[in-house]
Amino acid sequence: MPELRRDPIIGQWVVVANDQESLTPMAYEKEGHERTHESVCQFCPGREGYTPPEVAAVRFNGSQPNTQGWSTRVVPNKFPALKIEGGLDKRGIGIYDLLNGIGAHEVVVETADHHRDMADLSPEEIVWILRMYLDRGLNLAKDRRFKYIMVFKNFGESAGASVEHAHSQIIALPMVPKLVDAELEGSSSYYKFRGRCLFCDILEQEYADEERIIAQNDQFISFCPFVPRFPFEQWIMPKNHQPDFFALSEEDIMPLALMIKEALARMKACLNASYNFYIHTAPIGYKDREVYHWHIEIMPQLVKTKGYEWGTGLYQVLTSPAVAAGYLRDVDLS
Amino acid sequence: MPQLRKDPVIRRWVIIATERARRPGNFVTSQNVDFGNKKDCPFCHNTDPEIFAIRPQGSGSGDWQVKVAPSGTPILSIDTKFKRHGFGLYDVIKNYGAHEVVIETPEHIANMADLSQEQIRRVMEAYVSRFKDLEKDTNLQYVFVYKNYGLASGSRPIGHARSQIIASPVNPLRVKEKLAGAKKYYDYHERCLYCDMYRQELESKERLIRETEHFVAFSPFAPRFPFETIILPKKHCCDFADGVAGMEGDLALILKDILLRFKIGLDDPAYNYVIHTAPLRQKRKGAKWQTIEEDYHWHIEIMPRLAKAAGFEKGSGFYICAIPPEDTAEFLRKVDVHA
Numbered sequence: 001m002p003e004l005r006r007d008p009i010i011g012q013w014v015v016v017a018n019d020q021e022s023l024t025p026m027a028y029e030k031e032g033h034e035r036t037h038e039s040v041c042q043f044c045p046g047r048e049g050y051t052p053p054e055v056a057a058v059r060f061n062g063s064q065p066n067t068q069g070w071s072t073r074v075v076p077n078k079f080p081a082l083k084i085e086g087g088l089d090k091r092g093i094g095i096y097d098l099l100n101g102i103g104a105h106e107v108v109v110e111t112a113d114h115h116r117d118m119a120d121l122s123p124e125e126i127v128w129i130l131r132m133y134l135d136r137g138l139n140l141a142k143d144r145r146f147k148y149i150m151v152f153k154n155f156g157e158s159a160g161a162s163v164e165h166a167h168s169q170i171i172a173l174p175m176v177p178k179l180v181d182a183e184l185e186g187s188s189s190y191y192k193f194r195g196r197c198l199f200c201d202i203l204e205q206e207y208a209d210e211e212r213i214i215a216q217n218d219q220f221i222s223f224c225p226f227v228p229r230f231p232f233e234q235w236i237m238p239k240n241h242q243p244d245f246f247a248l249s250e251e252d253i254m255p256l257a258l259m260i261k262e263a264l265a266r267m268k269a270c271l272n273a274s275y276n277f278y279i280h281t282a283p284i285g286y287k288d289r290e291v292y293h294w295h296i297e298i299m300p301q302l303v304k305t306k307g308y309e310w311g312t313g314l315y316q317v318l319t320s321p322a323v324a325a326g327y328l329r330d331v332d333l334s
Numbered sequence: 335m336p337q338l339r340k341d342p343v344i345r346r347w348v349i350i351a352t353e354r355a356r357r358p359g360n361f362v363t364s365q366n367v368d369f370g371n372k373k374d375c376p377f378c379h380n381t382d383p384e385i386f387a388i389r390p391q392g393s394g395s396g397d398w399q400v401k402v403a404p405s406g407t408p409i410l411s412i413d414t415k416f417k418r419h420g421f422g423l424y425d426v427i428k429n430y431g432a433h434e435v436v437i438e439t440p441e442h443i444a445n446m447a448d449l450s451q452e453q454i455r456r457v458m459e460a461y462v463s464r465f466k467d468l469e470k471d472t473n474l475q476y477v478f479v480y481k482n483y484g485l486a487s488g489s490r491p492i493g494h495a496r497s498q499i500i501a502s503p504v505n506p507l508r509v510k511e512k513l514a515g516a517k518k519y520y521d522y523h524e525r526c527l528y529c530d531m532y533r534q535e536l537e538s539k540e541r542l543i544r545e546t547e548h549f550v551a552f553s554p555f556a557p558r559f560p561f562e563t564i565i566l567p568k569k570h571c572c573d574f575a576d577g578v579a580g581m582e583g584d585l586a587l588i589l590k591d592i593l594l595r596f597k598i599g600l601d602d603p604a605y606n607y608v609i610h611t612a613p614l615r616q617k618r619k620g621a622k623w624q625t626i627e628e629d630y631h632w633h634i635e636i637m638p639r640l641a642k643a644a645g646f647e648k649g650s651g652f653y654i655c656a657i658p659p660e661d662t663a664e665f666l667r668k669v670d671v672h673a
Contacts, residue, residue, distance in 0.1 A: 001411055001413070001414060001428075001429035002409065002429055003426055003427065003428055003429055004410075004426065004427040004428075004429065004430075004502075004503065004504060005421075005424055005425070005426050006424065006425040006426075006504070007424070008423045008424060008425075010507065011507065011510070012507040013502075013504040013505075013506060013507065015409050015410065015429075081336065081349050081351060081654045082336055082338075082349060083335060083336060086335065093538075093555075094530075094534040094538075095342050095527065095530050095531060095534055096339065096340070096342055096534075096555045096556070097339070097340040097342070098337050098338060098339045098340065099337070099338050100335050100336075100337065100338070101335060101336025101337050101338050101349055101350070101351075101352075102338075150649075150650055150652075152649055152650075160647075173652070174338065175338070175347050177347070177650035177651055177652035178344075178345070178346040178347065178650070178651030178652055179649065179650050179651030179652070180650060180651075181651075182651070198423075201423055202423060205422040205423055205424075208422070209422070226421070226423075226424050227424065276648055276649060277649075278649030278650065280649070297649060299648060299649070303488075304485075304486065304487075304488045305488065306480075306482060306487070306488030306606070307480040307481060307482045307487055307488060307606030307607065307608060308478065308480040308498075308500060308608060309488075310606055310608075310637065311478070311480055311508070311606065311607075311608025311610070311635055311637075312478055312480075312506035312507075312508050312509055312608060312610075313506045313507035313508030313509070313511070314500075314502065314504075314506035314507070316409050
């Protein structure tokens with residue numbers, strides 16, 4: 001029988017399969033990823049005029065903005081969930097609170113090549129993408145209306161991607177999102193009690209247990225968390241305590257690109273599934289630098305959320321993280 | 335201008351899209367589901383052990399009208415001894431609990447919306463009876479009833495109406511957040527948040543879908559998904575099994591009404607519902623539960639499965655709802671359930 005596990009960050013209980021009864025990668029149904037919309041793709045080179053004017057880009061040979069000759073390009077989302085112009089206008093209606101949907105919503109077109117996903121890019125190309133995240137994040141953080149910068153990626157239709165050309169998204173928000181807020185609360189109370197970073201302690205346990213580690217280099221580690229919410233969930237974390245992704249140092253960029261490349265390539269070879277990833281980082285101007293530890297969460301889309309998971313937040317995961325890490329580790333990348 | 339709205343209970347912000355909003359009719363998604371063959375249906379002539387059943391009056395052992403059986407694919411089971419242990423930083427409980435299936439009708443009918451009000455009332459009575467029985471186990475903390483209808487809801491392709499009951503030794507995360515949010519509101523206002531909510535919804539009427547003698551059904555102010563619906567009893571009670579006593583027929587009436595509005599208005603979509611109630615309170619009269627009778631209010635959440643949660647939502651707990659709840663409520667209000 002599976003067991004119940006509680007994660008120490010937000011206190012979520014998850015029903016996790018035991019190692020013997022865990023489902024293998026083959027047991028999950030996966031959708032195909034054929035790319036069929038190249039002829040009308042607005043993210044492809046030569047169609048720069050179809051997107052709103054770019055806000056940043058990695059360009060070659062002195063090419064002009066909004067023309068060809070780029071490798072990575074950041075444009076405002078054509079259908080933004082939030083608007084950049086205006087005041088917040090916080091107000092209440094009876095028991096309810098609301099404010100204007102102010103925010104920035106940008107798209108990072110990760111490559112000019114319509115047929116490659118982030119997992120297929122070279123570490124150098126991923127470095128360019130990371131530079132765009134940092135550049136845009138630092139820029140948006142200057143806007144005093146914003147409290148949080150969220151970087152995320154949807155790959156594949158069942159993960160919510162509406163465009164097949166490889167892209168990620170940056171959203172600047174006037175409040176801290178619920179899950180990150182819960183992580184901050186959990187790690188603060190842990191810090192108050194023990195005087196240590198909860199995430200650093202999680203890494204210590206990962207090193208000791210070993211079985212959930214997938215890969216590591218000098219600066220970064222990837223592992224399957226002991227209490228996942230989804231099967232084959234994978235986290236990338238800096239080994240040294242760092243609260244803020246947007247403060248990433250120059251010498252950490254390439255090691256991070258290598259770790260992301262490896263994580264996505266292993267996942268692709270093992271599952272070839274749709275996935276989401278997002279960067280969890282401290283809010284803008286967060287003062288308690290000892291408390292939080294930024295990380296990337298990668299979640300393959302292998303199962304439909306069931307009624308009780310949606311309704312109660314009690315999740316069931318049918319592959320244990322130790323078994324999942326084993327499959328991901330065993331992938332031959334050569 | 336899109337809006338950012340805060341859920342008053344668990345304090346989650348939701349983006350309500352307005353400018354890129356679609357019309358409610360755009361969300362209509364026929365399932366086109368092959369529900370499989372009736373003769374292979376494991377629920378039509380169910381031979382699983384009977385935990386509980388409702389039979390016509392007078393017939394002691396004959397054909398059942400509603401039957402509760404153990405789940406064939408349980409996520410929790412009572413077979414193991416209750417035991418907590420630590421694993422470094424983590425807390426672990428060996429599997430413990432119960433997982434049961436409520437077969438809602440002996441007939442091969444897929445959607446609860448197509449059962450009679452009388453039959454749905456029997457299903458509610460079966461829920462109550464199971465709650466009363468499961469709460470005797472003091473190792474359990476929470477019992478919830480849920481339903482998956484249609485493939486997109488996570489259900490298996492079997493066209494026979496059923497719901498499920500899980501009894502768990504822990505309080506699930508969203509339940510804890512709801513309890514904490516309701517308590518916080520009560521501590522400050524000395525009133526129940528949900529009582530204030532249904533009164534405001536009845537007064538504003540913008541999000542109201544249906545009102546009956548004992549219940550209101552409305553689209554929540556800050557929904558996570560389009561057409562999310564809440565059924566709230568007017569009478570304050572923290573506990574489903576106690577609170578619904580005497581109102582089972584009225585609950586069946588409003589539940590059938592809402593499910594029919596989904597079926598007719600949205601072309602038979604997949605959906606889920608969950609009954610939210612207070613945790614089991616035997617032997618747990620500590621400080622934590624001092625005001626629970628006053629501060630919590632049982633209710634039902636129903637969600638048609640029309641939109642996918644993408645990375646942004648899953649990873650941040652921050653949702654984008656593609657249409658304002660005022661529009662979906664109006665759409666559902668106008669559905670002719672007698673057609």
